[in-house]
Amino acid sequence: MPRVRLKPLSRQTIVVTGATSGIGLATVRMATERGAAVVLVARNEDALQRLAEEIRGRGGRAEYQVADVADPAQVDAVAAKAVEAFGSFDSWVNDAGAFIYGRMEDVSLADQRRLFDVTYWGVVHGTLAAARHLRHQGGAIINVGSVLGDRAIALQGPYCAAKGAVKNATDAFRMEFEGEGLPISVTLIKPGPIDTPFMEHARNAMGTQGTRNPPPAYHPRVAARAILHACETPVRDLYVGTAGWLTSLGGALAPRLTDYAMEVLAKPTQTSEDPGRAERRDNLYEPKEDLSERSSLAGPAPRGRSLLLDAQINPGKAAALVAGLMAAALGAVLAGAGTNTSRLRYHRRR
Template sequence: MIRLKPLDQQVLVVTGATSGNGLATVEQALRRGASVLAVARNEDALAELAARLGVGGGRIATYAADVADPAAVEAVAAAAIATFGGFDSWVNNAGVGTYGTLEQVPLDDHRRVFDVNYFGVLHGSLVAARHLRGRGGAIVNVGSILGDRSIVQQGPYCATKHAVQALTDTLRMELEREGAGISVTLIKPGAIDTPFPEHARNFMDQPPRLPPPLYTPEVVADAVLFACAHPRRTLYAGGGGLLSSLLAQAAPRLTDKIMELTGKTLQQKPGDPGIAARRDNLYEARDDDLRGSLDVHARGSSVALQGQKLPRPMLALALGAGAAIVAGLAVRARR
């Protein structure tokens, strides 16, 4: 049986900790009483993070590492053990992306996206599992709704998120079979107002953006921290993403057509390139922040996420009802 500690008794390792969802997770975890080892490539941002969040007595340590390097990820675990005596939850959040067609993105860039988004999660999961095996704890992988449904202009990113879902499911089964006592959760955010569009390497002829509706990074942090203390298979962060995933499953060809007609336009923001110092962090760290600098509206809460926190029998009923509604809408759309 899996038993997880209350969050205020935990030590968390969080990768991708200086920007967007990772930064929100670190901030919220410290506010809720947890201790955190924050991991990222950006050494300057890590130093600022430790100085800002450590002032109020928050138990935070930092470690600079690129999760694409397996030796660096091993060193992260060693740092957590040396600083805090170990860890209770490991959050694989670091990620990079590109905008452009599959042909436009060079092969080396395809590989780099996989090195970070897939192999970084693999490295972190295996290291975490070795440490937590027999002791118990949680591995939380931040995937995406794009692991359920690909979108044009983000092919390599979508492919990695499909791969992360397969990796997470396989890891869960292997650990359950051996009775390791480790919870394995996949978080699937929808569109989140982070610096991702500015950080991504862009091959389009216009500046990129994320398609609405958007949510704030705190919504993802809420899902991640819930999973650290409550065993769950999957949590969708944002109702918009959950609905689009259900629609894609109910009517895949219809969703194809919608993506083909609107997908590129919805991911471009002419005349608003964002902050230049943030652009293109595919190989090197760039300026980080909690939110993106584009002029967008983002929702600060998600009713759908709160519903997924319900006890499982109630959740099953709610999801069944939601799936039935979406299926009905898909049938109408075909007529």
């Protein structure tokens, strides 16, 4: 198995697709805050230009390339832009995705193919373009999957299918790169519900006013933290959010029970009377309003921390914490047992 050495973020150039919204936007902002240079990739040229100016205005380094990741030639142009602008790149984040809510029977085949072109083929195109460069110098490829790639949910069938394909393609790339001895780390990020504009960007085939995430949702910066950890640290998978991980676990251990639960919960947890911002609605074929990490939908504030992610990033600290809690619990039990024994002896003496 090849030894992969990854640079600190402050010395990296990172390519991020889907950079103008949600997790991708949070990732590039956090990366530049930590000193990385970034190549921003999306379809929305106006948003790309404004984001690059924002980053440069804070003293960061940013270039952009307009691209639809469904087109491999446009993705190859992204790699060329990164080399032209910065001489090289060290990490490539495949984050771009498309979203559709609706029953499988109600979503047109053309729309399903378009979703796959972006969400699955975009990852394949990006991984191939990145690997052609990184096979010589080493680096990281980070693919943003989903817990829905482990376990499908009703009313998001095409998206779940595409994310399942992303998971399997990522695993195949990883094994093949390792088998060839390439110094490339390949990581799959598996977010649960994240409060991003994807609910507003999604095409809605349910006939409802709006769509939403099943709760609880996490802030996009929690997912961005996982991505940036993978840029610096070779790791196979990272889950973001305990609830999402439990969904995957439930699907593996009790698939039929999970089916029944989702059949009951799918519609009430994914439909809303709040349509969100009209300017963002339905970007399946054309870009819409961008430059927001979070959605505009009303609801509880997203969680800003995932203890499960903390445990994956710092397994030693997590083990120490668990050991400490167990020791404290054992100490309390023994202390209680000692007190009870003393009382028993006292009563016997009397």
